[in-house]
Amino acid sequence: MKEENNKTMSTYAKPRSKDVEDAIYGIALGEEGALERLYRLASSAIYAYALSITKNVYDAQDIMHDVFVKAYDAAPAYRSDGKPMAWLLTVTKNLCYDKFRQQSRFQPMTEQELDSHFASVVDVTERLTLNKCLFMLTSEESSIVIMHAVGGLKHREIAEQMQIPLATVLSKYNRAIKKLRGIIKGDQDE
Amino acid sequence: MNRKTEKEVRRSFADATPNNLETIRSDCPARATATRTTSTSSVRGWKWATCAMAIVLVAALVCTGVVLGVGGKQTAVAATVTLDVNPSVEIKLDKTQRVVDVTALNSDGVAIIGDMKFNGCTLDVAVYALIGSMVTQGYFSMSNSVLVSVDSDSQSMYDELVGYVTEKVTVTLHDRQVQASVLSQWIQDNDVAKDISRTYGISVGKAQLITKILNNAAEGAYNAEQLAKLSVNDLNLILESLNLDDDVLTHSGEQASQSNYIGRDAAIAAALAFLDPSLTESDVERISCKMDFEGGVMVYEIEFVYNGWEYEIEVNARNGVIFKHEYEREHHIPNSDKGELTEEQIREIIYEMLNIPQNDRKWIQIGYDPEDKEYFAKFNYNDTYYEIEFDLSGKILSFESTPNPDSGGWEVDSDRKTEEEIKRLAFDSVNVPEQDRASIFVKCEFDGEYEVEFLYGATKYELKFYANGTLKYICEENVQVPPELKPGSQTSNDDIIQAVLEQIKNIYGNIDVGIVFDLNVEPDTENGRAVFEVEFKYRDGGKVYEVECDLDAFTLEILRCTREIED
Numbered sequence: 001m002k003e004e005n006n007k008t009m010s011t012y013a014k015p016r017s018k019d020v021e022d023a024i025y026g027i028a029l030g031e032e033g034a035l036e037r038l039y040r041l042a043s044s045a046i047y048a049y050a051l052s053i054t055k056n057v058y059d060a061q062d063i064m065h066d067v068f069v070k071a072y073d074a075a076p077a078y079r080s081d082g083k084p085m086a087w088l089l090t091v092t093k094n095l096c097y098d099k100f101r102q103q104s105r106f107q108p109m110t111e112q113e114l115d116s117h118f119a120s121v122v123d124v125t126e127r128l129t130l131n132k133c134l135f136m137l138t139s140e141e142s143s144i145v146i147m148h149a150v151g152g153l154k155h156r157e158i159a160e161q162m163q164i165p166l167a168t169v170l171s172k173y174n175r176a177i178k179k180l181r182g183i184i185k186g187d188q189d190e
Numbered sequence: 191m192n193r194k195t196e197k198e199v200r201r202s203f204a205d206a207t208p209n210n211l212e213t214i215r216s217d218c219p220a221r222a223t224a225t226r227t228t229s230t231s232s233v234r235g236w237k238w239a240t241c242a243m244a245i246v247l248v249a250a251l252v253c254t255g256v257v258l259g260v261g262g263k264q265t266a267v268a269a270t271v272t273l274d275v276n277p278s279v280e281i282k283l284d285k286t287q288r289v290v291d292v293t294a295l296n297s298d299g300v301a302i303i304g305d306m307k308f309n310g311c312t313l314d315v316a317v318y319a320l321i322g323s324m325v326t327q328g329y330f331s332m333s334n335s336v337l338v339s340v341d342s343d344s345q346s347m348y349d350e351l352v353g354y355v356t357e358k359v360t361v362t363l364h365d366r367q368v369q370a371s372v373l374s375q376w377i378q379d380n381d382v383a384k385d386i387s388r389t390y391g392i393s394v395g396k397a398q399l400i401t402k403i404l405n406n407a408a409e410g411a412y413n414a415e416q417l418a419k420l421s422v423n424d425l426n427l428i429l430e431s432l433n434l435d436d437d438v439l440t441h442s443g444e445q446a447s448q449s450n451y452i453g454r455d456a457a458i459a460a461a462l463a464f465l466d467p468s469l470t471e472s473d474v475e476r477i478s479c480k481m482d483f484e485g486g487v488m489v490y491e492i493e494f495v496y497n498g499w500e501y502e503i504e505v506n507a508r509n510g511v512i513f514k515h516e517y518e519r520e521h522h523i524p525n526s527d528k529g530e531l532t533e534e535q536i537r538e539i540i541y542e543m544l545n546i547p548q549n550d551r552k553w554i555q556i557g558y559d560p561e562d563k564e565y566f567a568k569f570n571y572n573d574t575y576y577e578i579e580f581d582l583s584g585k586i587l588s589f590e591s592t593p594n595p596d597s598g599g600w601e602v603d604s605d606r607k608t609e610e611e612i613k614r615l616a617f618d619s620v621n622v623p624e625q626d627r628a629s630i631f632v633k634c635e636f637d638g639e640y641e642v643e644f645l646y647g648a649t650k651y652e653l654k655f656y657a658n659g660t661l662k663y664i665c666e667e668n669v670q671v672p673p674e675l676k677p678g679s680q681t682s683n684d685d686i687i688q689a690v691l692e693q694i695k696n697i698y699g700n701i702d703v704g705i706v707f708d709l710n711v712e713p714d715t716e717n718g719r720a721v722f723e724v725e726f727k728y729r730d731g732g733k734v735y736e737v738e739c740d741l742d743a744f745t746l747e748i749l750r751c752t753r754e755i756e757d
Binding site: 069 | 192195196197198199200201202203204205206207208210211213214215217218220286287288304305306307308309310311312313314315318319322350353354357361
């Protein structure tokens, strides 16, 4: 089974907190390859989260770049709390907000534009999943799904991050996944 | 099944994530060895490259007839969220809670939105940017209140949105060291609120909040026009004083900020100093302080008991000036926990004392005099009229019985003072000098008790006396005084009617003072302004005209005037 995608360098597995923290410490110590390790572990979650907020691939790419540069700068001051992905996603959200303030707008792409952009994603189900996750779920639902499924955050961490009750996160997550599954199945059946 | 979908989500985003590592690496200065060089040109390089790709892509899609661009089609609005601070902005959302449009509902809102474009962005981005812009422009330097109003047909969407936006507002303000006080409400279909919104050019959400205050405050305490001019923070302060328990309007976070005002401690200090400069909070009992809105200004309403009197003092919330001053005898209520008897127990004592058989016992009215802390009963039984007084322990203080049943009744007017005596007592009570008394208009009415009203200097006085001349209540209300007029200067009826006739001659022609009859002048206040209410009649050409005017009490300028032909 293929475990990694060399083109995107992103891992298909949920990032483990321990691995992410190791990479951050490696960066702080100047270890060669540490930044690449962090990138492999966290880039898809950061990109997906930024994309879910901006709906613009260029803005999301800019923000992902800035998150890694910021994480690199801040790595020596990083203190372990066992939630490195939550930290990275908070940085992502704040940079999204800052970017909006700086440029006074996002220019969200349409479903067709994004689909065209993701032409490189050859798997039809994957492309469908991407689009539906970004366009058919509410922004809160897509944030929760991305944080858990891609970023590997525990539901409890998401509840802390979004400052909503754990029960709400669980119910919203299950509802969103069910909705996504139904939409994808429906589209495939057509 | 969840895991499979989860995995698909993960794989799809992993495959979609661009490889940007080299650009990032080039922007991260090497640590320790400093072997890598830094450059920003490569960032710009990929940005240009991706932009160029985008242009090519867009061109290609346009050529193939694909419709592109945000706003290419009208998106249905599923819910509306309004944020009111003083700036008011409305966020329209589609069914996925993406922003369709943000519009300003007042001129402050226009400045807040500036050139930001929100179409298609998420609700949290919009809230963050809008609240952040309000902070930057200083709207939270003196306040911390935000009104979140959600208009949605669906209860579940309302619940979801209101919680989400409230949290975003709270967090955004917290990040900027503002402890938010968030009021949130579900917009109801309310014609009164819509009417207020249209009339005063405010959001429907703010109008609904005003309607709520009007419905829950004492009748006539506020009016919509005054409330519409207040900020959400001031409305929040008024709501706090009303202690509403409501399922449509909810409050979260801190109390409304009072930093625009002198604060509770300073207000209490001003109120106590007005009474006696040496008084402190510990010298008085049952003190309370709440904010209110009176005569167009925010005030602190301070109540306390001191030396057997209950005081209510209103202090201008901005400058600490005493706005209104009212006091009455402490209304003592018998307390059975302290062994003080109840009315029912006094009634039982009477039944037993007069040996009234069970089947002959009728309900007897028991009165209570809080000033002397005495019960009294006046009633007829077996052709005898009784008057009995008790102290709170049930001890008889006086007992009278007369064989004439016709002498019964609750009011005994034998010691009732005359109006002239009451007016003198009123002047004495507020220390009006002898030489000023003759020129003061005094309104004195008797309805079981005397009610006396007059204006003296910068103060309007209202006093109540029991029929026997015992002072029951005093209210002193400050009124606006032009600086050139000193307290104590008064005006006669002649001055007033001459001033009126002079001012209305351009409208109604010359009216000689000699044909004026039924002249009546009464001092009053309108929104804290001292006025004379003037009514008179005159005959002209076989008709009788009735004129009513309100005059500024100090400048004698006519504020309002009507004339009717008498039937």
